[in-house]
Amino acid sequence: MAKSHSTGGHHDAAGHHDGGHAHVIPSVGFYFWTLLVLMVLLVLTVWAGYWKVSVSAGIVIALTIAVVKAVIVISNFMNVKFGTKQVWLWAGAGFFWLIILFAYAFADYVSRDHWMKYPGWEQTISERVTSEVSGEAKEEGSH
Amino acid sequence: MSNTTQDLSLDPHGAHGHGAHDNPHLGEQFEDIAQQYDTYTVGMWAFIVQEVMFFGGVFAAYAIYRYKYLEAFSYAHLELDVFWGTVNTFVLLFSSFTMALGVRAAMLQARKAQIGFFLATILFACVFMGVKYVEYSAKFDHGLIPGHNFTLYTEHLNEVREKHPHVAEAVEKNPALVPQMELFFGFYFAMTGLHGLHVLIGIIVIGALVIRAWINKNKPLDYMPVEMVGLYWHLVDIVWIFLFPLLYLVGGH
Amino acid sequence: MSAAENQMETQAHHEKVNYINVRTTLLSWLVTLDHKRIGILYLLTVSFFFLIGGLAASLVRMELVSPKGDLLESDTYNKMFTTHGVMMIFFFLIPSIPAVFGNFLLPLMIGARDVAFPRLNLLSWYMVAGGGLLALAALIMGGVDTGWTFYTPYSSSFAKTQVALTVVGIFIAGFGSIFTGINFLVTIHKMRAPGMTWFRLPLFVWAMYATSLIMVLGTPVVAITLLLVAVERLLGLGIFDPARGGDPILFQHLFWFYSHPAVYIMILPSMGVVSEVISAFSKRRIFAYHFVAFSSLAIAIIGFLVWGHHMFSTGQSMYLGVVFSFITFLVAVPSAIKVFNWLTTLYKGRIELTAPMMYGLGFIGLFTIGGVTGLHLAAMATNVHLTDTYFVVAHFHYVMVGGAIMGYMAALHFWWPKMTGRMYPESWAKLSAMIIFIGFNVTFMPQFILGYMGMPRRYHSYNEEWQVLNVLSTAGSSVMGLGYILPLGYLLWSLKYGKIAPQNPWNARGLEWEIVDAIPHPHNFETIPIVTQEAYDYEHWHPNKPAQQPVIVGGGKS
Ligand SMILES: [Cu+2]
Numbered sequence: 001m002a003k004s005h006s007t008g009g010h011h012d013a014a015g016h017h018d019g020g021h022a023h024v025i026p027s028v029g030f031y032f033w034t035l036l037v038l039m040v041l042l043v044l045t046v047w048a049g050y051w052k053v054s055v056s057a058g059i060v061i062a063l064t065i066a067v068v069k070a071v072i073v074i075s076n077f078m079n080v081k082f083g084t085k086q087v088w089l090w091a092g093a094g095f096f097w098l099i100i101l102f103a104y105a106f107a108d109y110v111s112r113d114h115w116m117k118y119p120g121w122e123q124t125i126s127e128r129v130t131s132e133v134s135g136e137a138k139e140e141g142s143h
Numbered sequence: 144m145s146n147t148t149q150d151l152s153l154d155p156h157g158a159h160g161h162g163a164h165d166n167p168h169l170g171e172q173f174e175d176i177a178q179q180y181d182t183y184t185v186g187m188w189a190f191i192v193q194e195v196m197f198f199g200g201v202f203a204a205y206a207i208y209r210y211k212y213l214e215a216f217s218y219a220h221l222e223l224d225v226f227w228g229t230v231n232t233f234v235l236l237f238s239s240f241t242m243a244l245g246v247r248a249a250m251l252q253a254r255k256a257q258i259g260f261f262l263a264t265i266l267f268a269c270v271f272m273g274v275k276y277v278e279y280s281a282k283f284d285h286g287l288i289p290g291h292n293f294t295l296y297t298e299h300l301n302e303v304r305e306k307h308p309h310v311a312e313a314v315e316k317n318p319a320l321v322p323q324m325e326l327f328f329g330f331y332f333a334m335t336g337l338h339g340l341h342v343l344i345g346i347i348v349i350g351a352l353v354i355r356a357w358i359n360k361n362k363p364l365d366y367m368p369v370e371m372v373g374l375y376w377h378l379v380d381i382v383w384i385f386l387f388p389l390l391y392l393v394g395g396h
Numbered sequence: 397m398s399a400a401e402n403q404m405e406t407q408a409h410h411e412k413v414n415y416i417n418v419r420t421t422l423l424s425w426l427v428t429l430d431h432k433r434i435g436i437l438y439l440l441t442v443s444f445f446f447l448i449g450g451l452a453a454s455l456v457r458m459e460l461v462s463p464k465g466d467l468l469e470s471d472t473y474n475k476m477f478t479t480h481g482v483m484m485i486f487f488f489l490i491p492s493i494p495a496v497f498g499n500f501l502l503p504l505m506i507g508a509r510d511v512a513f514p515r516l517n518l519l520s521w522y523m524v525a526g527g528g529l530l531a532l533a534a535l536i537m538g539g540v541d542t543g544w545t546f547y548t549p550y551s552s553s554f555a556k557t558q559v560a561l562t563v564v565g566i567f568i569a570g571f572g573s574i575f576t577g578i579n580f581l582v583t584i585h586k587m588r589a590p591g592m593t594w595f596r597l598p599l600f601v602w603a604m605y606a607t608s609l610i611m612v613l614g615t616p617v618v619a620i621t622l623l624l625v626a627v628e629r630l631l632g633l634g635i636f637d638p639a640r641g642g643d644p645i646l647f648q649h650l651f652w653f654y655s656h657p658a659v660y661i662m663i664l665p666s667m668g669v670v671s672e673v674i675s676a677f678s679k680r681r682i683f684a685y686h687f688v689a690f691s692s693l694a695i696a697i698i699g700f701l702v703w704g705h706h707m708f709s710t711g712q713s714m715y716l717g718v719v720f721s722f723i724t725f726l727v728a729v730p731s732a733i734k735v736f737n738w739l740t741t742l743y744k745g746r747i748e749l750t751a752p753m754m755y756g757l758g759f760i761g762l763f764t765i766g767g768v769t770g771l772h773l774a775a776m777a778t779n780v781h782l783t784d785t786y787f788v789v790a791h792f793h794y795v796m797v798g799g800a801i802m803g804y805m806a807a808l809h810f811w812w813p814k815m816t817g818r819m820y821p822e823s824w825a826k827l828s829a830m831i832i833f834i835g836f837n838v839t840f841m842p843q844f845i846l847g848y849m850g851m852p853r854r855y856h857s858y859n860e861e862w863q864v865l866n867v868l869s870t871a872g873s874s875v876m877g878l879g880y881i882l883p884l885g886y887l888l889w890s891l892k893y894g895k896i897a898p899q900n901p902w903n904a905r906g907l908e909w910e911i912v913d914a915i916p917h918p919h920n921f922e923t924i925p926i927v928t929q930e931a932y933d934y935e936h937w938h939p940n941k942p943a944q945q946p947v948i949v950g951g952g953k954s
Binding site: 086093094097100101104105107108109110111112114 | 585613617645646649650653700701703704711712713714715716719
């Protein structure tokens with residue numbers, strides 16, 4: 001009933017404890033510099049919001065800065081920098097998996113309209129189907 | 144920067160290896176404190192993965208409408224106050240800083256420092272919620288509540304004209320923009336509301352840790368839950384790091 | 397064995413401390429942190445929800461005996477098939493094998509004292525049970541009529557039934573499922589006994605790992621989506637309302653992002669069970685262990701890339717449809733790998749046709765039919781013809797009932813001795829397995845034909861020429877119902893009168909059979925075992941020749 005076996009066994013088992021238990025405790029200065037960099041990026045992103053660029057360029061700039069900030073928070077504040085490989089893996093897993101959702105969803109919305117606007121599409125259909133039907137389809141196609 | 148770090152044993156009594164089971168913080172199901180620490184860490188990261196997917200769902204929906212209704216969303220976001228948004232980002236980043244220091248203090252068994260940093264974190268979190276209250280009530284006053292009182296772009300279009308004449312003009316030309324702008328505010332409330340809920344939960348949990356550290360004065364600090372709550376709090380910060388530019392900034396001013 | 401002997405053995409049996417007799421109050425069960433007890437709690441809970449879902453199904457089938465909608469009003473009929481779907485999918489199938497057998501077995505199989513987070517585990521049970529009760533309350537307060545898929549904008553803007561309450565119930569149970577997933581993932585990563593390497597894990601554990609990945613990566617998305625539906629109903633945000641610029645198809649994207657992989661939450665655990673059962677009753681190592689293990693992961697991952705095959709007949713982009721269709725065909729590959737490897741394991745094995753084995757073999761046959769008819773639906777051209785017909789209904793029942801529930805029944809019988817310390821009556825169990833298999837096929841085979849003929853799903857009336865097949869289907873469902881009631885009877889009977897189970901009634905390999913007590917000790921193992929051999933190593937092991945060393949050597953000092 002007692003937990004009895006020597007501690008060594010468990011470690012050999014799956015080999016998951018990355019050698020020893022001395023964990024890194026970063027200094028106050030490390031955290032302070034991290035904060036400072038984040039603040040600079042905050043100022044940058046607000047400033048970039050007022051640049052006269054196209055909306056899509058604005059999104060790219062804002063997202064890039066946001067990703068850099070998030071990576072800094074994850075690596076320095078959340079100490080992934082000093083973590084085991086498995087922690088690295090988990091930290092990336094959620095963001096990586098989101099790409100699937102975004103990629104497919106966007107692929108749908110981007111190419112949905114394209115199908116309807118495909119050159120020659122309307123003529124070929126209208127040759128076969130009554131004009132009423134293709135009229136409806138056109139309406140649906142263009143948001 | 145990494146050379147400013149130092150190696151320290153995490154184990155409060157240096158108890159691992161022999162007699163580890165005497166550690167009052169060791170769970171029954173674990174063999175030793177190192178296994179417990181690893182388990183907690185991976186468990187918390189798995190939880191963060193699910194949080195990322197949870198927020199990811201609504202971010203994906205927002206992204207698609209942002210793409211679909213580019214013009215309307217660009218107009219609608221002008222009603223958000225960049226000043227308050229920036230203040231709140233500042234506040235949350237700073238609270239992440241104090242949280243990191245609090246966790247560090249707990250690891251070093253500095254009880255008073257941990258309590259102090261955590262109280263500071265709670266304070267910042269409350270400031271954040273206060274600012275959100277100010278922003279939300281401004282939306283109520285301006286008639287920007289989707290589904291109930293969304294009148295700014297219809298009955299009170301003159302107010303818009305004073306600040307953003309091009310928006311008023313566009314809405315007059317194309318009234319179909321109004322429901323799309325309503326959608327923007329639907330997302331604004333859904334996303335910031337969900338995030339605010341997480342901040343609120345954070346305040347409660349951090350408060351509970353402060354009380355725990357206070358009560359168990361004579362026992363060594365249990366740094367593991369502290370570190371896990373720290374991870375949660377940084378995640379809340381990260382969500383805001385994305386929310387702020389996507390809602391307040393993108394689309395020009 | 398005489399009654400007196402049995403009596404004596406019972407006493408001896410009960411003197412030993414086990415997880416059941418260690419504490420006996422109701423409260424001790426409600427606050428238990430023991431993964432085995434939590435498994436039993438889940439068993440009771442999901443059985444209850446299965447009963448509700450089954451009752452709703454029988455009402456649906458009874459209505460369909462006649463072509464006219466005479467027994468149930470169309471409204472009531474809608475509520476019944478919704479109740480059937482919601483209860484069976486969210487509160488029976490999704491928790492069933494992972495929550496009952498995963499909880500009970502995972503720590504035993506990997507040589508751990510408990511799951512990684514026992515308190516979280518108990519909380520998960522309360523969330524699943526509580527969520528189910530909320531959904532049940534919604535049913536009593538008037539029911540839901542949206543179908544289990546809650547398609548917008550009907551669910552978000554128009555339905556006047558208890559959508560919000562049901563959705564909140566599913567939301568809560570969903571987080572219970574997420575927490576179970578996290579718990580299992582961490583347990584498998586961090587709690588394995590010394591020597592229990594990844595490739596010595598029983599295949600059931602691999603299946604649990606893949607299932608848990610889906611739970612953690614998928615469930616949050618459906619949770620937020622259903623939350624948005626509830627909020628939209630209560631506050632009127634308009635996100636899924638086309639009248640206000642919203643897009644109902646976006647709901648389907650987000651919903652199926654989870655709900656297609658959720659099919660694998662239901663089927664992967666059954667595949668894990670079948671691997672265990674096939675190996676134990678043909679006394680052979682599963683053929684190509686690595687392939688079977690990795691195909692579980694492959695199914696979990698590719699399963700996330702195919703959801704759009706539920707949306708071929710919506711306004712989804714045709715280009716994307718082609719991609720979804722193609723990748724759906726790919727999912728068949730890892731599934732087929734499993735089937736072929738099971739069959740190869742059986743080949744030249746010493747097959748014992750016990751009840752769990754019969755269920756296991758039933759799984760292979762029925763799941764294959766379900767899988768292959770899935771390909772008809774995955775092809776866009778045939779899909780357009782078959783969408784929303786009974787062909788679809790038959791297809792997913794072959795997967796979910798013929799697959800998932802067959803696996804569940806196999807598991808229930810296979811591990812019943814370990815869970816209760818009693819043997820079930822074998823001949824009754826075989827009889828019920830036969831009845832279920834026959835009843836199932838008579839119920840759902842006609843539905844393939846009906847669907848092909850064009851009978852749409854979700855209507856309470858239909859064309860008269862379809863009556864014969866519908867009557868046949870309903871008759872089959874009564875037979876199947878009988879097949880499910882029988883185990884309820886003889887399993888309960890066995891608790892008191894069943895033969896006392898030995899430690900390893902099947903002479904099977906695995907920690908749970910070889911070193912865990914007949915009824916497990918509250919702490920599972922006296923000392924944590926040290927694993928020295930591969931899983932399912934039957935060739936180097938004969939239970940009747942004690943000279944041969946067992947796979948597992950007890951480790952450490954006690
Ligand atoms: Cu599917």
